[in-house]
Each structure stands twice: as structure tokens, then as C-alpha cells.
Amino acid sequence: MSMHSSGELSLLQSLGQLSAPELRRLLAEHLTRQKLGLYWERNAIEHDQALNANVVLPRLVADWSYTPEGCTEHRNLIIEGDNFDSLRLLRATHAGKVRVIYIDPPYNTGNKDWVYNDSYVGANDRWRHSQWLEFLYQRLTLARDLLTADGVILVSINDENRARLELLMDEVFPGRRLGSLVWRTKDTGNDLTQRFSHVHEHVLVYANSGFAFNGRATDRSKFRNPDEDPRGDWSPQPLTKAHSYIDRENTYYPIQDPSTGYWYPCDPNRVWAYASEAVIRRLCKGDEMAAQTALAALRSDSMEALIAKKLIYFPPCKPEEVMHFATKAELLAALKAGKGPVLPKKKTPLLRVDLPDLDFWVGKPIAPGRPSRKEHWTAKPEAERLAPVSSWIAGMNENSEDDDVESVLLRSARGGVATEEVKNVLGSKAFPYPKPLSLIKGLLSQATRPGDTVLDFFAGSGTTGQAVLELNAEDGGQRRFILCSSTEATAKEPYKNLCRDVCAERLRRVSQGYAGKPGYTPAQGGEFAYLQLDKLDWADVALDATADHAALMLALRHAAAVPAALNSTPVRPVAKGADWLMVLCPTMDDQALRALCELPAQYAINRLVVYAPRPKTLSAWLAERGVEAQVHPLREALTPGQGGRS
Ligand SMILES: C[S@@+](CC[C@H](N)C(=O)[O-])C[C@H]1O[C@@H](n2cnc3c(N)ncnc32)[C@H](O)[C@@H]1O
Structure with missing residues (x-):
């Protein structure tokens, strides 16, 4: 393994012959080069095959595909092979078409859980981190x-490698970081000999500019009108903020309901979320100019303005519940006896002997309930009411009844559940460390829309595929999945085929229905094409690429679906638009030419797009017969988008 690229090597070898000014220039260049970001020993490790070293072409394996009765084409794909090649293929067929990518890559644990250039990378490998990066x-x-212009990529990673991966993601997706979610993976910790209990993982989120999580549609039933507000239904919103009276003394003040005259103490642990005009004026000590300036600088209405606009709701109470303390001594005695005003649910005291301005409360009627801010149903468009995803993934039974949690909580089972989920489908412990369905479903329910294409290029046991099927069944969506998986075959286990025997088999059983669960119809996504990859040298494409290769490439690129069975008719329709039909015409014999002429009437279209071996001749021949056609060379079906050579 060489430490340096060939360019650097020749520079190093020639250092002795360089002049002093040359050396000075090089040193200055080296010292001033920008260094912010992630560096890894790119030159010290053997690179993957060059991007355009060869051409990757798909081959349909009909026997390993899932084609139930009535299924004529496959919208879902399972692609077997090193995902480097699968992604090269997809770049040629699906550029800008995938809305959501979820991946759960090998975590670089050193446990020989991933292969680089055909050999496992173990814990003691000198370049382990660099090779992984x-x-x-x-x-x-x-x-x-x-990714589409509004696409997103979500990446699972453990705590140990999160920082490294995040810097790498910053490099690949500059300025696209949305945030990260934290997922609690197990309930039990390790014993003390482990020194640290790793019970959480991360999901990093990077998105193109048009992306937004779905959030949650506002629950209309939470909007009511108990006080017959002429503006219609409203929902109560918290009027307080999580700051103590010591941190925010200016927003710690009593408020009064003008219609009843009752007073409401501020919670000393959660002050009001709005400033008070009265407090501002008091602080400005009669300087009206200063008060006006401070009021104009407020980012929202003052508490007095909200009360005047009747946007504060004071809950009704019975007169006998209202407290009165005629003297300070009476007040202090009540507070000491725990009989002062308290928060309705938590019962924590609102007034305490150590709090300032207790004199204010002597002789005032103190109401028991808590005021809230009204948000009217019509006040905001629905889109603005949608809340973003919060930064952590809660457990299935975790309580989220906290006032502060306005955003959507994703929920996921712990990691161990996932092993059972795969076992339930495949009958044995077929896969180590899959992800729980609820985790991926939760992420996809927030990140996808019903028509989206979802890609997982570290598919493993295929959890992402099952999550897509379940989501579609729940909301009637038409999401489709593309799963890429390696075989994990090694010299020791040359016949191992994880992609076929675990990933595809799981999706087949889930689609058919298992353990009493109903399956999925082709219309619901219960089908998939199983593709293997052929790699051809550029020079061999003309000779070795087959008509099936070309038909599949065209179908993937233009129809986003592949035929369930490839036929060998002289002309093969591969995609259809409103007034055009795309056909592959691999050989130009009489039968093929006749069939081409019949296509416009047969498919009720005006124009043909034909891929054929001798485009100029065919174009002239069709024009002579009055068939409007755009004819491309066969090679254009195979090579566009493959590396930089096409
Ligand atoms: C952590 S697992 C993913 C598990 C998956 N999320 C699930 O729920 O089953 C990572 C997977 O990536 C696969 N893998 C590793 N290197 C790969 C490569 N170069 N191409 C394709 N798959 C690869 C491994 O075989 C393993 O199955």
C-alpha cells in the first residue's frame, strides 16, 4: 500500500532538485492551505474501482423476483451486489428521482462487519477509520x-462513529444538515466493568432545500369554544416559558382577569411567555420615550394587549374557591401550612414565603385555575400549524404529556425487538442487528409522501422494504422501494447469498402474508424485481451487452418500472407517454420493420422513440413510410450516465 498518490510521489522524489524559491513556495502553499473539515488517509488506501472503470448493467432474475398473479411490471427493486455498483447503476437510471434515502451502514466496529475491496476490515487494521470513511x-x-430537489437522506450511526460520519456528511452534503435524532436502543445498561453504557444511537438528517418533514396535522378536536368566542373554536396554548423568576424577573408578575377582577400569581418556576407593559413602564421610571422604544421592540403582543384582545382565557371558577388573605400574617400562615395557591395538577405552590412582593397579595382575590393563550382555528393556515419532528425518538410507552413537547415525537421499539421481527417472518434468527420496523416506519412516515421512491443501499434484512409496504397499506400510498444488498459471500462461505435468502425472502413472505398476517397485493406494492449486475468493459459493450440489458436500462430510466417478464419480440415497447411510445428494436429484419410501422395505430400514439442498431437508415426508412420517429443508437440505451465516458 502506498502512502501517496503518484503525483505526490514524483513531487517527493524530486524535492532534492528543487530550487530554494520553489521550496519556499511549496512550503507557503502547504502552511496556508485551508484545513477546516475532515481529513482521512485517502492516498494511503487502495481506492474502490474507478467510477467509470466499466459499465454496470442490470440482469433480471425472474425466479428470484416476486411476481404474484396479475403482476405485469415491477415498481419495487431488490438489487444484489456491492452497493458501489448498484449506486453506479442507479445514478444512470434514477438521478434526481429518489425522495428519501435511509441507510444503516456498517458501524466500523472492528468486528469484521463490512468488506472493503473484497476483504474484511478488522479492529487492528491500520487504516480502519480511513477505509471506512x-x-x-x-x-x-x-x-x-x-436525490430529488426536495430529497432527504437519513443515516443511522452509533455514538462512537457519529462525529466522524457527521463531518463526512458535511463534506458530501455541504450546508444540507437538518439535524440528528437520538434513538434509545435498549433499556438495560452494561455492568460497571464496561465503564460506559451505550444505550443510544443517532439518525443523521441531511436534506436538499425543498425538503420538510410532514409534521403532524393539527388535531381539530382540540379546538373548542367553551366561552362562546365569536371568532370561533380555539385551543389553549401554554402561557408560560421554562425560566425561573430569578432568571427572568421582568416576566414574573401577577395578572388580572378584567371581567372578574381575580388575580393569578405567576409560577416562580415558569414565568409568563409575554412581557408586561406595566412592568416595562415601571422599569423605565417615567421615561416615556424609553418605555415607547422598549414596547416597540417587543417581538409579540404584551400581556396587556393580549388580554385586551381577549386572547387570554381565564378558566371559570366558583366564588368559594377564590382565596383571600386579609393580612400578611394570614397569608404567611397559609403559605407555611401549605394552604396557599398551587398549580392545579402538580400542586406545587405558586406563592412561597421566600418570594418577593408578597405584600401585593394581601386583600386580593386569588383565583385557582391557570390562564392560557387562545389559538383560534382560523388564525393560521394549516401548513404553519404543522410541527417539526423533535430531536429524540421516544420509546413506545414513554410519556410525552409535557407542555413543552409541541413537536411530533417519533416512537420506536428498542433494538432487540427487531431480531424477533425478522425471526417471525423467516423462522430463524436470520440476521444480526436489524433495525426495528417501528424505527424505520416512524422515520418514513415523517419523511415520505405517498408517491415517493425510498432507497436503502445497506438493506441487510430488508426492514426498509417492509416498512414501505406497511405504510402504504396504512395510508393507501404508492411508495416504492429500492433495496441494495450484498450477498456477504466470502472465500469461507462462497455460496452465501444474504440478498436472496434474507432480504428478498423476507419481502416475499411479507408480501404473501405470514403468521396469519394478510399480505399485500401488487397494487399495494406486494411485488419486486430481483436484479443482478453485469459489469462490462467499455470496449465490450457493443458486443456483449444484450437486448435484455438495453430493455431493462430503458425501462428503469424512462418507465421507472421493469416488465415482470422480458420477451424477445422483434420490437419491445418499454415506456409510453401521452402521445409517444418508446421501443427497443434490437435487430432490424423485415418482421421488426413491419411491426414498427403498426405501432402508432396499435398504441394510439403519434410518435415513436426507437433504440436500434442502425439509426440513420431506420430513421430514413420510417420517414419514407410516414411514421414520425426519433431514432437513437442502441448504445444510447446502455451507457448514458455511466461514469464520465458516455
Ligand atoms: C447494519 S446492516 C443493515 C441492517 C438493516 N437496516 C436491517 O434492518 O436489516 C448493514 C448491511 O450492509 C451490508 N453491506 C456491507 N457492505 C456492503 C456493500 N458494499 N454493499 C452492499 N451491502 C453492504 C451488510 O451485509 C449488512 O447486511
């Missing part, structure tokens, strides 16, 4: 080109 860099840069 380079491995992911190569794949992420290819994947980046697949």
Missing part, C-alpha cells in the same frame, strides 16, 4: 446525485 464517501457521493 473512504468506503462511505464513495457511496454517499453517488447517492447524493439520486
Whole structure:
């Protein structure tokens, strides 16, 4: 393994012959080069095959595809092979078409859980971290080109490698970081001999500018009108902020309901969320100019303005519940006896002997309830009411009844559940460390829309595929999945085929229905094409690429679906538009030419797009017969988008 690229090597070898000014220039260049970001030993490790070293072409394996009765084409794909090649293929067929990518790559644990250039990378490998970064860099840069303008990539990673991966993601997706979610993976910790209990993982989120999480549609039933507000239904919003009276003394003040005259103490642990005009004026000590300036600088209405606009709701109470303390001594005695005003649910005291301005409360009627801010149903468009995803993934039974949690909580089972989920489908412990369905479903329910294409290029046991099927069944969506998986075959286990026997088999059983669960119809996504990859040298494409290769490439690129069975008719329709039909015409014999002429009437279209071996001749021949056609060379079906050579 060489430490340096060939350019650097020749420079190093020639250092002795360089002049002093040359050396000075090089040193200055070296010292001033910008260094912010992630560096890994790219030159010290053997690179993956060059991007355009050869041409990757798909081959349909009908026997391993899932084609139930009535299924004529496949919208879902399972692609077997090193994902570097799968991604190269997808870049040629699906550039800018994938809305959501979820991946759960090998975590670089040193447990020989991933292969680089056909050999496992173990814990003691000198270049372990660099090889892992380079491995992911190569794949992420290819994947980046697949995303739609509003696309997003979500990446699972453990705590140990999060920082490294995040810097790498920053490099590949500059300025696209949205944030990260934290997922609690297990309930039990390790014993003390482990020194640290790792019970959480991360999901990094990077998105193109048009992306937004779905959030949550506002629950209309939470909007009511108990006080017959003429503006219509409203929902109560918290009027307080999580700051103590010591941190925010200016927003710690009593408020009064003008219609009843009752007073409401501020919670000393959560002050009001709005400033008070009265407090501002008091602080400005009669300087009206200063008061006006401070009021104009407020970013929202003052509490007095909200009350005047009747946007504060004071809950009704019975007169006998209202407290009165005629003297300070009476007040202090009540507070000491725990009989002062308290928060309705938590019962924590609102007034305490150590709090300032207790004199204010002597002789005032103190109401028991808590005021809230009204948000009217019509006040905001629905889109603005949608809340973003919060930064952590809660457990299935975790309580989220906290006032502060306005955003959507994703929920996921712990990691161990996932092993059972795969076992339930495949009958044995077929896969180590899959992700729980609820985790991926939760992420996809927030990140996808019903028509989206979802890609997982570290598919493993295929959890992402099952999550897509379940989501579609729940909301009637038409999401489709593309799963890429390696075989994990090694010299020791040359016949191992994880992609076929675990990933595809799981999706087949889930689609058919298992353990009493109903399956999925082809219309619901219960089908998939199983593709293997052929790699051809550029020079051999003309000779070795087959008509099936060309038909599949065209179908993937233009129809986003592949035929369930490839036929060998002289002309093969591959995609259809409103007034055009795309056909592959691999050989130009009489039968093929006759069939071409019949197509416009047969398919009720005006124009043909034909891929054929001798485009100029065919174009002239069709024109003579009055058939409007655009004829491309056969090679254009195979090579566009493959590396930089096409
Ligand atoms: C952590 S697992 C993913 C598990 C998956 N999320 C699930 O729920 O089953 C990572 C997977 O990536 C696969 N893998 C590793 N290197 C790969 C490569 N170069 N191409 C394709 N798959 C690869 C491994 O075989 C493994 O199955």
C-alpha cells in the first residue's frame, strides 16, 4: 500500500532538485492551505474501482423476483451486489428521482462487519477509520446525485462513529444538515466493568432545500369554544416559558382577569411567555420615550394587549374557591401550612414565603385555575400549524404529556425487538442487528409522501422494504422501494447469498402474508424485481451487452418500472407517454420493420422513440413510410450516465 498518490510521489522524489524559491513556495502553499473539515488517509488506501472503470448493467432474475398473479411490471427493486455498483447503476437510471434515502451502514466496529475491496476490515487494521470513511464517501457521493430537489437522506450511526460520519456528511452534503435524532436502543445498561453504557444511537438528517418533514396535522378536536368566542373554536396554548423568576424577573408578575377582577400569581418556576407593559413602564421610571422604544421592540403582543384582545382565557371558577388573605400574617400562615395557591395538577405552590412582593397579595382575590393563550382555528393556515419532528425518538410507552413537547415525537421499539421481527417472518434468527420496523416506519412516515421512491443501499434484512409496504397499506400510498444488498459471500462461505435468502425472502413472505398476517397485493406494492449486475468493459459493450440489458436500462430510466417478464419480440415497447411510445428494436429484419410501422395505430400514439442498431437508415426508412420517429443508437440505451465516458 502506498502512502501517496503518484503525483505526490514524483513531487517527493524530486524535492532534492528543487530550487530554494520553489521550496519556499511549496512550503507557503502547504502552511496556508485551508484545513477546516475532515481529513482521512485517502492516498494511503487502495481506492474502490474507478467510477467509470466499466459499465454496470442490470440482469433480471425472474425466479428470484416476486411476481404474484396479475403482476405485469415491477415498481419495487431488490438489487444484489456491492452497493458501489448498484449506486453506479442507479445514478444512470434514477438521478434526481429518489425522495428519501435511509441507510444503516456498517458501524466500523472492528468486528469484521463490512468488506472493503473484497476483504474484511478488522479492529487492528491500520487504516480502519480511513477505509471506512473512504468506503462511505464513495457511496454517499453517488447517492447524493439520486436525490430529488426536495430529497432527504437519513443515516443511522452509533455514538462512537457519529462525529466522524457527521463531518463526512458535511463534506458530501455541504450546508444540507437538518439535524440528528437520538434513538434509545435498549433499556438495560452494561455492568460497571464496561465503564460506559451505550444505550443510544443517532439518525443523521441531511436534506436538499425543498425538503420538510410532514409534521403532524393539527388535531381539530382540540379546538373548542367553551366561552362562546365569536371568532370561533380555539385551543389553549401554554402561557408560560421554562425560566425561573430569578432568571427572568421582568416576566414574573401577577395578572388580572378584567371581567372578574381575580388575580393569578405567576409560577416562580415558569414565568409568563409575554412581557408586561406595566412592568416595562415601571422599569423605565417615567421615561416615556424609553418605555415607547422598549414596547416597540417587543417581538409579540404584551400581556396587556393580549388580554385586551381577549386572547387570554381565564378558566371559570366558583366564588368559594377564590382565596383571600386579609393580612400578611394570614397569608404567611397559609403559605407555611401549605394552604396557599398551587398549580392545579402538580400542586406545587405558586406563592412561597421566600418570594418577593408578597405584600401585593394581601386583600386580593386569588383565583385557582391557570390562564392560557387562545389559538383560534382560523388564525393560521394549516401548513404553519404543522410541527417539526423533535430531536429524540421516544420509546413506545414513554410519556410525552409535557407542555413543552409541541413537536411530533417519533416512537420506536428498542433494538432487540427487531431480531424477533425478522425471526417471525423467516423462522430463524436470520440476521444480526436489524433495525426495528417501528424505527424505520416512524422515520418514513415523517419523511415520505405517498408517491415517493425510498432507497436503502445497506438493506441487510430488508426492514426498509417492509416498512414501505406497511405504510402504504396504512395510508393507501404508492411508495416504492429500492433495496441494495450484498450477498456477504466470502472465500469461507462462497455460496452465501444474504440478498436472496434474507432480504428478498423476507419481502416475499411479507408480501404473501405470514403468521396469519394478510399480505399485500401488487397494487399495494406486494411485488419486486430481483436484479443482478453485469459489469462490462467499455470496449465490450457493443458486443456483449444484450437486448435484455438495453430493455431493462430503458425501462428503469424512462418507465421507472421493469416488465415482470422480458420477451424477445422483434420490437419491445418499454415506456409510453401521452402521445409517444418508446421501443427497443434490437435487430432490424423485415418482421421488426413491419411491426414498427403498426405501432402508432396499435398504441394510439403519434410518435415513436426507437433504440436500434442502425439509426440513420431506420430513421430514413420510417420517414419514407410516414411514421414520425426519433431514432437513437442502441448504445444510447446502455451507457448514458455511466461514469464520465458516455
Ligand atoms: C447494519 S446492516 C443493515 C441492517 C438493516 N437496516 C436491517 O434492518 O436489516 C448493514 C448491511 O450492509 C451490508 N453491506 C456491507 N457492505 C456492503 C456493500 N458494499 N454493499 C452492499 N451491502 C453492504 C451488510 O451485509 C449488512 O447486511
